[in-house]
Amino acid sequence: MTALTQWKPGESANPAGRPARSAAMVEGLAPHRDALLTKLIELGKAGDTKALRIIFDRIAPPLRAESPPVHIPKLIEARTMPEKAIVIIDAVADGSISPDVAERLLGALAHAGQIIELERLARDVDELKLRDLI
Numbered sequence: 001m002t003a004l005t006q007w008k009p010g011e012s013a014n015p016a017g018r019p020a021r022s023a024a025m026v027e028g029l030a031p032h033r034d035a036l037l038t039k040l041i042e043l044g045k046a047g048d049t050k051a052l053r054i055i056f057d058r059i060a061p062p063l064r065a066e067s068p069p070v071h072i073p074k075l076i077e078a079r080t081m082p083e084k085a086i087v088i089i090d091a092v093a094d095g096s097i098s099p100d101v102a103e104r105l106l107g108a109l110a111h112a113g114q115i116i117e118l119e120r121l122a123r124d125v126d127e128l129k130l131r132d133l134i
Contacts, residue, residue, distance in 0.1 A: 074087045088109070
């Protein structure tokens with residue numbers, strides 16, 4: 001680890017992967033699945049809140065916010081990342097999109113910028129290697 005809370009790139013916090021006993025546990029419970037589910041439902045009907053939580057977490061997981069597709073015509077025309085960010089912020093200001101949609105779009109824009117920058121850096125490193133400078 002590079003710091004107390006950071007792993008080196010490519011280093012796994014769990015290099016051995018999922019323990020084999022997980023698969024064995026699932027396999028061992030499989031024949032009892034229906035009986036266990038029936039019991040869980042009985043407990044839930046009797047008021048066992050832990051059983052109810054398990055049931056609802058499985059059949060009705062928390063909803064994720066989903067937004068309809070948005071169309072921002074000026075976004076296509078914007079050439080640079082800062083221009084695109086301004087167009088997104090302007091779309092919030094004029095009510096075309098909601099702030100949460102803008103936040104996701106700006107996050108995607110930031111990630112795209114990082115990808116572009118990494119590609120540029122990789123090309124620069126390759127060029128320096130060709131010149132025998134590194």
